[in-house]
Amino acid sequence: MRAAVVERYGGPDVVRIREVDDPVVAEGELLVRVEASTVGSTDGTNRVGRPAFARLFFGLTRPRHQIFGYDFAGVVERIGPGVRRFVPGDPVYGTLSPSPGAHAELVRVAEDGVVARIPGGLDGADAVSMLDGFFTAIPFLRDGGRVRAGQTVLVNGASGTVGSAAVQFAKHLGAAVVGVCSTDHLELVRSLGADRVIDYTQGDFTDAGGRYDVIFDAVGKRTFREYRPALTRDGIYLSTVPTLPVLLRARHARSTETGRRAGILFTGLRTQAAKSADLALIGELAASRAIVPVIDRILPFEKIAEAHRRVDGGHKAGNVVVAMAPVLLETRATPEAAS
Ligand SMILES: NC(=O)c1ccc[n+]([C@@H]2O[C@H](COP(=O)([O-])OP(=O)(O)OC[C@H]3O[C@@H](n4cnc5c(N)ncnc54)[C@H](OP(=O)(O)O)[C@@H]3O)[C@@H](O)[C@H]2O)c1
Numbered sequence: 001m002r003a004a005v006v007e008r009y010g011g012p013d014v015v016r017i018r019e020v021d022d023p024v025v026a027e028g029e030l031l032v033r034v035e036a037s038t039v040g041s042t043d044g045t046n047r048v049g050r051p052a053f054a055r056l057f058f059g060l061t062r063p064r065h066q067i068f069g070y071d072f073a074g075v076v077e078r079i080g081p082g083v084r085r086f087v088p089g090d091p092v093y094g095t096l097s098p099s100p101g102a103h104a105e106l107v108r109v110a111e112d113g114v115v116a117r118i119p120g121g122l123d124g125a126d127a128v129s130m131l132d133g134f135f136t137a138i139p140f141l142r143d144g145g146r147v148r149a150g151q152t153v154l155v156n157g158a159s160g161t162v163g164s165a166a167v168q169f170a171k172h173l174g175a176a177v178v179g180v181c182s183t184d185h186l187e188l189v190r191s192l193g194a195d196r197v198i199d200y201t202q203g204d205f206t207d208a209g210g211r212y213d214v215i216f217d218a219v220g221k222r223t224f225r226e227y228r229p230a231l232t233r234d235g236i237y238l239s240t241v242p243t244l245p246v247l248l249r250a251r252h253a254r255s256t257e258t259g260r261r262a263g264i265l266f267t268g269l270r271t272q273a274a275k276s277a278d279l280a281l282i283g284e285l286a287a288s289r290a291i292v293p294v295i296d297r298i299l300p301f302e303k304i305a306e307a308h309r310r311v312d313g314g315h316k317a318g319n320v321v322v323a324m325a326p327v328l329l330e331t332r333a334t335p336e337a338a339s
Contacts, residue, residue, distance in 0.1 A: 003067045003104035004304045004322075009049035012308035017301065020067075023108040030086055030109050031078040035124030035325035036298075037069045037102040039307040040132045040161060042268070046100070047308060069103035070268070071095045071131040073124040074324075083111045091118040093127040094279065095135065097268045103304060105324050114275040119287040125328045127286075129293035129319040133165030134282045135275060136240065136267045137218075141169055144238050144263045145214040149174025154205070154212040154230070157219030158194060159185035159317045162240055164294040166216050167192045172290050178212070180205055185317055192294070206230045214238065219314075224249055224262040234258045242266075294318025298332050 005018045025031040046068060049055050058064055073093035076086050086092065094115030096102055109115045118127040141147045153170040157163040158179030170177045171193040179194035186197045198205045206222075211232045220241025227237045239246045242264055249262040285291040296316040299307045301324045310320050323329050 001105040002301070002324075004069070004301070005066050006047055006063050006068055007066055008062045009047065009055075012047070012305040012312060014047065015068075015305045015308055017304065020104070022106055025078050025080040025108055027081045028083060028111050029080040030076050030083060030092070030111060030115065031080075032072060032074045032092055032107050032109055032115075033077045033324075034072045034074040034102060034105055034107055036073045036128045036321050036323050036328055038071055038128055038132055038161075038319045038321055039069070039103075039304065039311050040071075040319070041311060042070070042132075043068045043100075043103075044308060044311045065100050067102075067104050068100045069322075070097040070100050071128050072102040072107050072109075073118060073128040074107075077106070079111075085111055086115075086117075091124075091127075092116065093118050093124075093131065095131055095275065097135075097275070103301075103322065105301075112272070114272055114279055116276075116279050116283055119283045122286060122293070123328060123331065124325060125295060125298050125321045125323060125332060126293040129295050129321060130282050130286050130291070131279075132319065133161040133163075133294070134169065134285075134291065135278060136162045137166035137169045137216075138278050138281065139265055139267050139270065139274075140216060140238050140240070141166060141173065141214070144265050145216065145236055147173045147175050147214055150176075151213035152176045152178065152211070152232075153214045153216060154178045154180065154210070155194075156180045156200075156215070156217045156221060158189045158192075158197070160219055161294075161316070161319050163216075163218035164188070164192055164318050165291070166218055167194050168291045170214075170216075172285065175214075178205075178210070182315075188294070188317055192292075211235070217241070220246075228260055231260045233260070235260050237262045239264055296320050298323050298328060300326075300329055 076090040153175040155166045159181040178196045179189035217239045250264045298321040
């Protein structure tokens, strides 16, 4: 099979398509022919090997896992002995996180791993674009922020993968949502259900006098100290990015303590059971169109280095998809896909 292989840390051009051995499916496992995957922010940071301490986990001198990508959508090609829930031909989506390997034409997934049938009406590109953002936004808002109807939630970075999911999920929970992004993305964020959008290029929302029950900094661009005055008395600031100040202040994030506080979660490290439950929720919400995929662009698998470049830019709107199945490019003749 073909896979995108990263043999050393560096810029987007270190990602090369290579022939590698097909995975061998074992008992209780599915072999999935991948139609689409996403290149996400985590792939970008894994590729450059920063921050430096992350190399303790990802490989000191070169990446330990040389095939990146966590999320996949595709079709079950073969099943191992004992598999009951799936048959060859089933359209499925899921995640391999915390171990990568989805930037490949075939992946091996445990039947009791984080995998489910794709809800009707979604193709592979749509399906895979529901994963990274919602797998992150759901636990942050539901478990970290305990968001409930009537609260006001501000999402900073509302047009990114995590932010666009957070806007939608906070609306689903019944909150009033304020999204912060740049001028180019105001319409997108409004279309996802935000009650108000703030253009960060035109001013600082913390100066505008608003008070929020939850501030979710999906892109970790500011500090708790800067946000604190914009929180309600018992408001919580949640960040996806583990900076030292956030880590030092984050100890009360999931406690029942009151007062203005900060929190962080590491959603990729949650149990398979917790992720599977959230995949079921994502499936239900997607099937009822309560949430929709947000796709920045779809690129052919061969152009995966370009996908990494787009991610490195820090301004993608939603997800950057790489398509292994040419049909996804044909049916979605976006300028990016066609180029
Ligand atoms: N802790 C966890 O468990 C966890 C899980 C998943 C992801 N993450 C982390 O979450 C972060 C976000 O990931 P992502 O994939 O959502 O990022 P992303 O899609 O790359 O974010 C891009 C968005 O950020 C916006 N942005 C850029 N500069 C901004 C600024 N100064 N103020 C407000 N918005 C700004 C851009 O909007 P404009 O173009 O309009 O500027 C763009 O739409 C990453 O650092 C990732 O590693 C953490």
